[in-house]
Amino acid sequence: MAGESKYEKAVSKVQGKDSSEAIVPATPPAPLIGKSTEADVAEMFSGKYEVAPQIASLEEGDKIEGILEGEGPMADVNDPTTGEIREIRTWIIANPTGTARVSILTSAQLERKLPPFVGGFVKIVRGKDIKTSSGRRVADYLVGGERLPDGKKRTWARPPMIDATAEAKQLPAGTPEIAAAQPNGAAAS
Secondary structure, rough: OOOOOOOHHHHHHOOOOOOOOOOOOOOOOOOOOOOOHHHHHHHHOOOOOOOOOEEEEEOOEEEEEEEEEEEEEEEEEEEEOOOOOEEOOOEEEEOOOOOOEEEEEEEHHHHHOHHHHHHOEEEEEEEEEEOOOOOEEEEEEEEEEEOOOOOOOOOOOOOOOOOOOOOOOOOOOOOOOHHHHHHHHHHOO
C-alpha cells in the first residue's frame, strides 16, 4: 500500500500480506448483549465452554457431588433478621470434566467437614435443620468422599493431631526421657 510506514510494512510482512493489498476492516463483532435461549444455555454446558461457578442452594434431601475444588469467593447475602448484607464464604464443586461448577454457601458444619476432601471427589447431602439450644436452626450435612490411596486416613481434628498409627520417633541415646514431654523435644530446665 502506498505511503505505508516502515512499521506498517513490517507488520504486513510478518502477517504474510503483500503491502500492496488493501487492508479490509475486520467484521464487526456480534452484539454482546441479547436474549438467551435454551439452546444458548445447553451449548454452554455441552463441554465446549468452561463455565464459572453458578450459585446453588441445597434444600433438605438435596445432594451435590463432584470434585471439591476448595473455597470460592465471598458471597453477599441479605440477613433476613437484620436486613444487613453479610459476606459468607462459599465452596466450589466441579463436575468431573471441569466444564461446569457450582458454588454453595458454607456453614459451620461444612467448614469442619470439607477441608480434608479438597482436590478429590465429594458427595454432600443436605439433611434436616437442627434446632440448637439457643433457638437457632442449623443445617445438618452428611459429607463423604472416596477413600485415600494406600489406606491412609483423613483427619478432621484441628489442628491436625498426630497419626496414632505413625511410627513413633526415637530419642537419641542418652536423652533424658522428660524431653519427650516437652514441646519440640526440648529438655526440661
